[in-house]
Amino acid sequence: MALKFAILGILADFGPQSGYDVKSMFEQGPSHVWTADLSQIYRTLSNLVSEQFVKVEEDTDSARGRKVYSITSEGVAALKNWLSEDYEILPVREPGLLRLYFSSHIPPKRVKEQLRTLKSQLEVSHAEYISMTDAIQHGAQYKPQAAIYWQFTLDMGLQWLQAYIDWCEKTLEKLEELDQ
Amino acid sequence: MALKFAILGILADFGPQSGYDVKSMFEQGPSHVWTADLSQIYRTLSNLVSEQFVKVEEDTDSARGRKVYSITSEGVAALKNWLSEDYEILPVREPGLLRLYFSSHIPPKRVKEQLRTLKSQLEVSHAEYISMTDAIQHGAQYKPQAAIYWQFTLDMGLQWLQAYIDWCEKTLEKLEELDQ
DNA sequence: TTTTAATATATGTATTGTCATATATGCAAC
DNA sequence: GTTGCATATATGACAATACATATATTAAAA
Numbered sequence: 001m002a003l004k005f006a007i008l009g010i011l012a013d014f015g016p017q018s019g020y021d022v023k024s025m026f027e028q029g030p031s032h033v034w035t036a037d038l039s040q041i042y043r044t045l046s047n048l049v050s051e052q053f054v055k056v057e058e059d060t061d062s063a064r065g066r067k068v069y070s071i072t073s074e075g076v077a078a079l080k081n082w083l084s085e086d087y088e089i090l091p092v093r094e095p096g097l098l099r100l101y102f103s104s105h106i107p108p109k110r111v112k113e114q115l116r117t118l119k120s121q122l123e124v125s126h127a128e129y130i131s132m133t134d135a136i137q138h139g140a141q142y143k144p145q146a147a148i149y150w151q152f153t154l155d156m157g158l159q160w161l162q163a164y165i166d167w168c169e170k171t172l173e174k175l176e177e178l179d180q
Numbered sequence: 181m182a183l184k185f186a187i188l189g190i191l192a193d194f195g196p197q198s199g200y201d202v203k204s205m206f207e208q209g210p211s212h213v214w215t216a217d218l219s220q221i222y223r224t225l226s227n228l229v230s231e232q233f234v235k236v237e238e239d240t241d242s243a244r245g246r247k248v249y250s251i252t253s254e255g256v257a258a259l260k261n262w263l264s265e266d267y268e269i270l271p272v273r274e275p276g277l278l279r280l281y282f283s284s285h286i287p288p289k290r291v292k293e294q295l296r297t298l299k300s301q302l303e304v305s306h307a308e309y310i311s312m313t314d315a316i317q318h319g320a321q322y323k324p325q326a327a328i329y330w331q332f333t334l335d336m337g338l339q340w341l342q343a344y345i346d347w348c349e350k351t352l353e354k355l356e357e358l359d360q
Numbered sequence: 361t362t363t364t365a366a367t368a369t370a371t372g373t374a375t376t377g378t379c380a381t382a383t384a385t386g387c388a389a390c
Numbered sequence: 391g392t393t394g395c396a397t398a399t400a401t402g403a404c405a406a407t408a409c410a411t412a413t414a415t416t417a418a419a420a
Contacts, residue, residue, distance in 0.1 A: 002275045003406080009282035020368050033278045035271040040407060042370065064368055064415050076285075083286045087276045087298040089305060091215040095182045096267045097333045098213045102189035104326040105256075106263045118267040125269060146284040148358070153277045156347045163343040167336045178328070183376085200398050220377060222400065244385050244398055367416070376407080386397075 003036050003044050008053060008071055008079040013146060016070035018059070019045050028135060029150070032157045045069055053078050112175050119168040126161045129154060183216050183224050188233060188251055188259040193326055196250035198239070199225050208315060209330070212337045225249055233258050292355050299348035306341045309334060 010025045011017070017025070019042045026036060036044075048054035053075035059066035071079070096118065103111045132154055140147035190205045191197070197205070199222045206216060216224075228234035233255030239246035251259070276298065283291045312334055320327035 001406085002273075002278055005282070006278055009285075012285060013282070018368070020366095030278060030281045031271070033272055033274050033281055035273070037408070038368090039370075039409085042368095043406095046370095062368090062415085066368060079282070080285055083279055083283055084290055085279070087279070087294050087301070089298075089301050090275065091211070092213055092337065093182075093215070093273075094213050095270065097336055098182055098186055098210060099263055099265070099267070100329055101210045101213055101333045102185070102193070102259070102326075103263055103329045104323070105189075105192060105260055110264055114267050118269075121267070121269050143284070146282075148354075149280055149283045152351050152354070153281045155351070156277055156344070157272065159343045159347050160340060163339045164336070167339050171332050171335070174328075174332070181376085198398070200396095217378070218398090219379085219400075222398095223376095226400095242385085242398090246385095246398060361420095363418105363420075365416100365418080368414080370412080372409105372411080374408085374410105376405100378405080379403090381402080382400080384398080386395100388393105388395085390391100390393080 002034055003040065004048060004053075005079055005082045006030060006034050006036070007041065007044055007048065008075050008082075011054065011069060011071040012076060012079055013143060016057075016068045018066050018068060022069070030153070032129065032132065033153050048075070051078075108175055108179065112172060115168050115172050115175075119165055119172075122161055122165045122168065126158065126165065129158050129161060182214055183220065184228060184233075185259055185262045186210060186214050186216070187221065187224055187228065188255050191234065191249060191251040192256060192259055193323060196237075196248045198246050198248060202249070210333070212309060212312065213333050228255070231258075288355055288359065292352060295348050295352050295355075299345055299352075302341055302345045302348065306338065306345065309338050309341065 006026070007022055010022055010029065014025055019038070022045070023036075023038050023041050026034075026041070045054060045056075049056055049069075051074075053072060054069050055072055057068045057070075059068050099114075100111070133151070136147050136150045136154065139150065186206070187202055190202055190209065194205055199218070202225070203216075203218050203221050206214075206221070225234060225236075229236055229249075231254075233252060234249050235252055237248045237250075239248050279294075280291070313331070316327050316330045316334065319330065
């Protein structure tokens with residue numbers, strides 16, 4: 001569901017391109033809110049063509065069998081329709097926190113190690129997100145209105161990471177106290 | 181993967197029970213970190229029996245065809261093994277934020293409505309999480325060590341919700357400014 | 361010149377999850 | 391007494407995703 005509209009969004013924002021291009025646009029763009037691998041992108045593009053939300057043309061210039069996908073007017077309508085829908089909160093799916101939930105079965109020492117590992121990974125992620133801000137500033141020259149929303153979603157990612165990092169620290173402190 | 185160990189965890193913490201019971205334990209317990217529907221729970225229990233991590237007994241007392249599942253020693257070992265694994269950050273999957281990412285295609289007025297709806301839903305969730313704290317305090321009488329970890333994961337849920345709510349407000353303010 | 365990496369598309373398979381549906385018992389309310 | 395709800399298990403169908411694999415071209419590096 002979501003991937004379908006992510007692809008429509010990319011085609012709407014950045015024009016006709018190959019499935020391979022869509023993948024790299026994804027990586028440079030909304031990868032912090034959604035991800036997909038190439039095989040999934042190709043399959044979803046096929047479905048979008050069947051639904052007539054996207055049309056394909058063979059790229060005669062390249063001998064690589066390159067296909068250029070572009071969004072149709074029906075596709076734009078479908079995208080806008082989806083964008084207008086109300087938000088709904090989905091159930092959380094955090095394998096890491098699920099693990100912690102049952103961690104009374106392993107030694108607290110191990111749990112503390114895991115939390116420290118998690119914290120350092122989150123800090124790496126946080127630094128990466130910060131660097132994405134530059135990419136958005138760059139993109140803002142071409143797509144100023146869109147860039148505002150890109151920054152909003154990145155801000156949420158940063159908030160979420162910061163909250164997670166703070167929680168790691170606080171939880172580690174609490175575990176230290178319990179040891180004494 | 182995760183559900184498998186969630187079920188093992190529930191059987192380890194709360195003893196032998198039916199698939200139906202596992203579902204309600206889930207709802208009362210780790211529903212804020214993982215969810216599953218009944219059909220998925222039954223299928224996963226079958227798999228766990230095949231793997232010999234769980235064993236079944238027909239409940240002869242009930243004419244309802246009730247089956248009682250219990251964790252085996254191999255199951256406990258598998259659970260502890262999984263619990264000891266390092267955390268790894270998974271790619272984010274937020275359909276709501278994906279929507280916002282491409283929202284330059286719809287009027288800002290609509291986006292603001294969506295954010296207000298989202299915020300009120302998050303506030304409802306937040307209140308529900310707060311009330312779960314009571315359930316944990318109650319469970320702490322029987323499972324004091326486990327309850328510490330339950331509270332940790334719930335705290336993270338609360339932090340995440342609070343960060344999301346704050347971000348909604350901030351983002352709404354920014355959208356208001358842009359209108360002027 | 362050969363090898364490696366990037367570009368480019370596509371399918372097979374397994375896993376997970378969702379939703380619908382079927383079936384049957386036990387118990388309480390009306 | 392029958393209606394409705396909670397208890398209880400199970401399967402079929404479908405969608406999304408992940409991972410492996412196959413194939414072929416192009417361009418740069420060794």
